Amino acid sequence: MDARFTRMDHHDGISRYGASLMAAVAPYAEVTMLIHDERQLALLPALPWVKINSPLSPLELFVARHVNKLGADLVFCPMQTMGSWGRKYPLVLTLHDLIYYEHPAPPGFLPAPVRVLWRLYHKAYWPQRVLLNRANVVATISHTTLALMRKHKLTKRPVRIIGNAPQTERTPRDPSLAPEKSLAYMGSFMPYKNVETLIRGMAELPDFTLNLLSRITDERRAELEALVPIGTKVVFHNGVTDAEYDELLLRTTALVTLSKAEGYGLPLVEAMALGTPVVVADTEIFREVGGEAAYYVPADSPHDFAAAVRALDSQEKWAASSTASVAQAETFSWDASARELLSIAQELGSARPGAACH
Template sequence: MRFFMDGRYIRTDFHDGISRFSHSLIHAVAQLTNPTIIIHDSAQRDLLPQNVDVVEFHAPTSVSEPMAALKLNAYQPDVVFSPMQTMGSAGRDFGLILTLHDLIYYQHRSPPRNLSQPVRGLWYLYHLTYAPQRLLLNGADAVATVSKTSQRLIRKHHLTSRPVHVISNAPPELDHARDPAGPREKTLIYMGSFMEYKNVETVISALQYLPEYQLHLCSRITEERRQEYLDFAHAHGVETGQLYFHDGIDDIGYRNLLREATALVTTSRSEGYGLPVAEAMAEGTPVVLSNLEIFQEIGGRTNPGAQFVDIESEHVSRQVADAVLALEDDKAFVRASIGAVRQAQTFRWDDSAKVLVDLAEDIHQRRTRRTS
């Protein structure tokens, strides 16, 4: 089977969610078979396993993307996997698996700020109705998603007539986690974008009850958004020195930060998976989360390493602070740290890779039988 995987979403500076998903899944699949990876930037080759072949293609944001299948036909793939759902399927001669991570932008239609104004406009219009999504997904042989929560929502809204498979996100595999009884700093971590639905303001406002704590905001941020958060902090009695903006952080720095912190905190109003949550737990760092269905799936409803706050409560900032303060007890932190690691280990890239390869082989066999 000639199995192609779309690696065009891999970033060459700092991973975002889709980049890390693509990168990690490709490396795990390469342990099982020899996929061909589609890239658009030659620098992406350096981030791939050594044993894979590559095909250089247009960028996924190109106007040529709707015709991607016709261009891919020339390489004679048997099955193609895309970590997104926008690859054009018209005229394809191969099996196709598309991925829909979540339904966030149907609830929160504001597009990412880093997109150009024309793209932002198209983004908004695209998410006004489910019809374009159904058209794209039904052009595939199967649809993948990253969690049982997203699988349930895709089925609930009848977004596709194709089978929907969970190819889960997962944290990196580590040699060892932090020592749960070791020293820890009075630091909190937020990793993720700064879009409105991420509700970072609630995390910041919790600092008014945690004057000894510093919040590390790890992702890249615009100067405008940074100033908005600083103004918000000042208005809510939070010292601006309690906010530390990394504006992007590499994997080593992020891992070191996690291993020293008291907790990773996120009070998002919507989420597709919450990879930073799994990453923190894998390091043995407890998490404080909004009580979303997806966070309860990833964090574990009975896991002492995950504490949940009521995102709709007017006292949610106080709840965040209380959850953090509870971790100052050494015994409570040890229990939480051990529980976090145990929960994180339920998600493994090796398992996700096997699901994907098995699915691709099944699609290939069914298509071969139809044409023989």
């Protein structure tokens, strides 16, 4: 399993997805992780590993030469960019979303040459088709993304859902205990995330604190601070640990996001698993993840956002939402995702009891 997209200090969405899926598959098959830097091991399960080139290296074109030597029965990559020229093994590539066709600004952490290629790549769908058609099977994480893939005819290969899920062994909060008057946002500050509307909505929530948890550049922070209404409380944490994140989720009123585009929305299901209600933009993917438990509002309406938060001022409504959130989160499972990947391996004729997954 390709673990080279794992971060070295803290997980992002794809990093957590890959690491969690590897841990879930390990009880059922012999798993070897492919890494490119030993610092990645701090965020990965304790499994056998092999160090190869970075996925951003020009050597990625020839990565199959190294993987062939490992005798892999199946290779799973949590992205769609893994090199495949000359491969001698079945390959599963993953497409998480199509966000960057509508919102083409690349993530800031990518090197400048990669950001240029990123923009060019997302100007048309044919490069995506070329990448995906190299696989035996294409994985995605939601029915929403699957529908978009079919709409744009992105691949001729079979497409299967290997979904995201919350972390295991997390104890939900007691719904009878009133939450503190705070809100939590976990996500990047790219324009499509629409954090501006959250901040504007705080004008009608002066007794609440909005906690913006993710790391942020000084420039972007200055842009958002200029929008904070006078007399409101907005806190920029500039990154929190997993433990700090869980601790806040266990006492806050709600997790909030008005993002206009997502492939899944992992923060939603993480919050719901702990019994924390979610107030989110009314989008197809959030409807898929949040089900009947979430509060949905128009993405560009600060007033409707504030009204949804105010509805949770009622302890009775908050407790009911907390209970419903836990039930909704339980519909997602890493074990189910692991079993789906193993099913794919078996269908490709490459997996047997004790067979290796790389």
